[in-house]
Amino acid sequence: MANSTYNLEIHKVKKLPETAYYISDFITEAEERAILSNIYAAPKPKWTQLSNRKLQNWGGVPHSKGMIAEVIPPWLDQYLEKIYALNVMRGKRPNHVLVNEYLPGQGIMPHLDGSLFYPTITTISAGSHIVLKFLEPSKDDRKTDLTHRFSLLLEPRSLLILQDALFEYYLHSIEEITEDLIDDSIVNLDMCSSSFVKGSVVTRETRISLTIRHVPKTTSFKLNIGNKR
Numbered sequence: 338m339a340n341s342t343y344n345l346e347i348h349k350v351k352k353l354p355e356t357a358y359y360i361s362d363f364i365t366e367a368e369e370r371a372i373l374s375n376i377y378a379a380p381k382p383k384w385t386q387l388s389n390r391k392l393q394n395w396g397g398v399p400h401s402k403g404m405i406a407e408v409i410p411p412w413l414d415q416y417l418e419k420i421y422a423l424n425v426m427r428g429k430r431p432n433h434v435l436v437n438e439y440l441p442g443q444g445i446m447p448h449l450d451g452s453l454f455y456p457t458i459t460t461i462s463a464g465s466h467i468v469l470k471f472l473e474p475s476k477d478d479r480k481t482d483l484t485h486r487f488s489l490l491l492e493p494r495s496l497l498i499l500q501d502a503l504f505e506y507y508l509h510s511i512e513e514i515t516e517d518l519i520d521d522s523i524v525n526l527d528m529c530s531s532s533f534v535k536g537s538v539v540t541r542e543t544r545i546s547l548t549i550r551h552v553p554k555t556t557s558f559k560l561n562i563g564n565k566r
């Protein structure tokens with residue numbers, strides 16, 4: 338694993354409202370390959386098929402009543418440890434990974450991640466770039482319209498950290514398209530590889546994202562059994 342001491346301040350996305358950090362090449366190409374092969378080695382029932390993408394839960398399935406914690410295998414847990422070392426969850430250790438697979442043309446509707454999670458989202462991208470759009474809700478409570486305000490380019494092997502207004506106020510989404518235009522709405526282009534050129538169009542490949550979070554309400558199934566006399 339690459340050197341894991343980071344000065345987060347130099348990775349802060351300065352053209353955004355508070356708070357986003359973007360670290361390109363957070364993982365190596367070999368680590369990316371290992372992640373992809375482990376994810377695709379999972380048995381079929383590990384996948385949940387949605388209409389527009391499929392996903393895997395690791396560490397348990399978050400639920401409003403709490404999450405029954407499951408052990409996260411070492412090939413995956415090493416990245417939770419590396420994120421824990423960044424100390425972006427006020428001393429809390431990440432304990433859940435949502436894996437999303439997007440084929441070109443697939444995406445995710447505008448949403449907020451919500452109260453099941455500690456209010457920090459961290460996302461590792463593998464296999465392809467994607468453009469993550471941020472949308473502002475209408476200030477008028479009676480209206481449901483959303484206005485696209487800015488976007489982030491997420492390169493393969495990058496880490497994104499979202500907090501504060503970018504967690505709780507601006508919704509995020511991925512458009513269901515097969516190619517992305519690299520335009521002025523992308524506020525972290527200066528933090529990305531020079532292979533992404535303003536004005537160009539980039540074709541998507543299959544992308545796997547690891548959304549790594551801390552779920553505060555957890556119970557350990559084993560512990561409950563142990564308490565029974």
Ligand SMILES: O=C(O)CCC(=O)C(=O)O
Binds near residue numbers: 445469548
């Ligand atoms: O794939 C991504 O980068 C975003 C996933 C996401 O927004 C979510 O799982 O809540």
Ligand SMILES: [Fe+2]
Binds near residue numbers: 448449509
């Ligand atoms: Fe999300």
